[in-house]
Amino acid sequence: MMKLGLSIRQLGYHAGAWRHEDVPAAGAMDIDHYVRVAQIAERGLLDMVFLADGVALRQRDEPPGSLSRSNQNVELEPLTLLSAVAMMTRHVGLVATASTTYNEPYHVARKFASLDHISRGRAGWNVVTSWSQAEARNFNREEHLDYDARYDRASEFVEVVKGLWDSWDADAFAHDKATGLFFHPDRMHELAHKGDHFQVRGPLTVARSIQGRPIIVQAGTSEQGQDIAAASADIVFTAMIDLQPAQAYYASVKGRLERHGRAAADLLILPGLLPVIGRTQAEAEDKFAHLQNLTHPLVGLQNLYGPMGDLSEYDLDGPVPEPKDPELRSRAKVLLDLARRDNLTIRQLYMQASVGRGHRSVIGTPGQIADTMQEWVEAKAADGFNIIPAHLPGGAEDFVTEVVPELQRRGAFRTAYEGRTLRENLGLPPPTSRYAATEA
Numbered sequence: 343m344m345k346l347g348l349s350i351r352q353l354g355y356h357a358g359a360w361r362h363e364d365v366p367a368a369g370a371m372d373i374d375h376y377v378r379v380a381q382i383a384e385r386g387l388l389d390m391v392f393l394a395d396g397v398a399l400r401q402r403d404e405p406p407g408s409l410s411r412s413n414q415n416v417e418l419e420p421l422t423l424l425s426a427v428a429m430m431t432r433h434v435g436l437v438a439t440a441s442t443t444y445n446e447p448y449h450v451a452r453k454f455a456s457l458d459h460i461s462r463g464r465a466g467w468n469v470v471t472s473w474s475q476a477e478a479r480n481f482n483r484e485e486h487l488d489y490d491a492r493y494d495r496a497s498e499f500v501e502v503v504k505g506l507w508d509s510w511d512a513d514a515f516a517h518d519k520a521t522g523l524f525f526h527p528d529r530m531h532e533l534a535h536k537g538d539h540f541q542v543r544g545p546l547t548v549a550r551s552i553q554g555r556p557i558i559v560q561a562g563t564s565e566q567g568q569d570i571a572a573a574s575a576d577i578v579f580t581a582m583i584d585l586q587p588a589q590a591y592y593a594s595v596k597g598r599l600e601r602h603g604r605a606a607a608d609l610l611i612l613p614g615l616l617p618v619i620g621r622t623q624a625e626a627e628d629k630f631a632h633l634q635n636l637t638h639p640l641v642g643l644q645n646l647y648g649p650m651g652d653l654s655e656y657d658l659d660g661p662v663p664e665p666k667d668p669e670l671r672s673r674a675k676v677l678l679d680l681a682r683r684d685n686l687t688i689r690q691l692y693m694q695a696s697v698g699r700g701h702r703s704v705i706g707t708p709g710q711i712a713d714t715m716q717e718w719v720e721a722k723a724a725d726g727f728n729i730i731p732a733h734l735p736g737g738a739e740d741f742v743t744e745v746v747p748e749l750q751r752r753g754a755f756r757t758a759y760e761g762r763t764l765r766e767n768l769g770l771p772p773p774t775s776r777y778a779a780t781e782a
Contacts, residue, residue: 343756344719344749345610345726345768347390347437347579348383348741350376352417354733355616357645357696358636360413362733369734370417377430379735386742387756389767390435390466391427392559392579392728393420397444398476404647405654408640421453428461435764437466437559443492444472444481447502447542454556455507455548463552463763467503468559468579469570471496473670474648489671493566495539500558500574502542505533507555508775509545531777553765554773563591563672572598575609576770579728581676582613583702584683588723608771613718614701615727617711619740626705633732634693642692649673658689701730708744715745716754 352370353359360367369375380391395417403409420438428436436457440450450467458465471492478486487495514529533544560567560575571578578595582588596606618633620626646653649670656663662681668674681691697703704714718724731737749755761767 343769344715344724344754345577345612346386346388346755347392347435347577347612347726347728348379348388348738349392349394349614349728349730350379350383350734350738351392351394352734353413354737355697355701355730356633356637356732357412357641358633358638359733361636362633362736364736365733367413370413373418373423373426375735376418376423377427379738380427380431380434380436382735382738382742384431384434386746387759388434388729388742388746389726390437390464390557390764391424392437392468393424393439394468395420395439395470396474396477397441397472398474398480400474400476400648401644402476402647404652405640405643408638408644411638411641412644421457424465425457425460428457428464431461431464433464433759433767435464435466435557435767436461437468437557439468439470441470441472441477442496442499443487444477447499447540448506448544448546450499451503451506451546452548454503455546455551458551458553458556459548463765465551465553466557466559466577466764468561469496469500469575470561490566493564493570497566497570497573498537498539500570502533502535502537502540504555504558504574505535505776506542506544506546507551508777509533510550511775511777512550512554515549550775553763554775557764557768557770563675567672568595568598571595571609572604573602576765576768577610577612580611580613581673581701582723583676583680585718585721585723587679588613588718589721592723607769610725610768610770612726612728613724614730615715616697616701616703616730616732617737617741617745618703618705618732619708619711619744620705621707623706623710626707630697630705630732634696637693637696642696643688645695646677646688646692649677653688656688659687662686662688662691697732703732708748711741711745712748712752712754715749716752719754 353365383391401414424436424438454467511529515525516523535542557576559577560571561579618630650665665674
């Protein structure tokens with residue numbers, strides 16, 4: 343059974359989405375919008391909703407006039423938002439992003455453990471290192487930490503958070519009113535971590551997660567990112583457009599698990615997939631063309647700026663140049679490989695980048711969407727997908743009402759939730775506390 347997430351950030355993953363007639367233009371600040379989308383995902387029996395995040399206005403007004411035409415600006419804080427969504431859903435997992443560069447491990451451990459209790463075991467943490475200078479300037483820095491430093495810090499950060507999540511045994515709290523014993527003192531653990539980046543004593547002031555620990559999600563294709571994923575992640579979200587590179591990435595990440603004492607089934611790889619769905623191929627293409635026509639040219643060029651740098655001085659109908667010191671190395675490679683393979687101009691590349699921000703897109707009927715999904719899973723290029731709708735809520739509704747039943751008819755997707763927690767529904771093994779061996 344393939345695993346499916348739904349990315350619910352803002353109003354969709356097409357640059358023109360906010361201008362679509364069915365999209366609430368102010369939806370990124372409206373809790374009802376997110377609740378509606380999460381409930382659509384739950385109705386479709388999807389494993390989780392996924393909320394990406396950044397801690398700055400990362401888009402720049404380059405070229406001039408582009409910033410005010412983009413909807414990538416204001417949005418609700420993810421953990422606050424998902425805590426509210428938890429009260430309006432029962433089964434769907436709730437995954438939020440938190441940066442290892444601009445947080446402290448104790449904060450992250452406490453917040454996600456709290457979300458796990460609030461949601462009755464449905465929380466997940468998407469680990470990111472952050473990448474923009476704009477974020478640095480919101481956190482007492484003029485310059486961002488360099489690439490290697492960010493990943494070195496992230497690796498230790500994740501280990502500290504996992505250690506804090508082991509602060510209490512599952513049966514630590516006696517709550518014995520007769521004897522007056524609130525918790526068993528031998529079932530509380532101080533982490534007492536001292537490393538290159540952090541000193542954290544503990545214990546965490548939240549009881550052990552209902553799932554044992556929240557799900558850990560990681561994204562990125564770099565060597566450092568793959569190593570962190572193999573050591574600690576439960577899910578990897580990745581941007582892959584073609585089957586063979588996706589197979590190579592899948593094999594690379596899964597091949598690193600054994601050195602960490604893990605099995606291939608302990609980590610799920612879910613590439614992003616943007617489906618544009620129609621009852622016929624022509625209808626799907628018409629939907630796509632409508633969205634393309636809603637993309638302002640300045641916004642299209644702006645979409646290349648983060649990974650590719652400022653291309654405004656180049657001929658937009660000329661070839662795509664090699665990026666200089668890209669901020670998003672993984673995404674830059676994906677886009678450059680795409681441009682080289684298909685001989686795209688800058689204009690053609692930004693039109694493609696406006697669709698899914700570098701993720702694979704498929705335009706077609708429910709059967710065609712299901713075909714490509716099955717092909718990737720059977721070819722060991724994916725364990726499922728993170729669905730990134732072109733626009734919300736309509737793209738999510740189309741997927742749940744049209745593609746999910748097709749997958750179910752093929753026996754490729756569940757017809758009911760299997761478990762109570764996100765970890766159980768994903769089929770992932772329960773985590774073992776680092777103190778279990780010593781206690782035994």
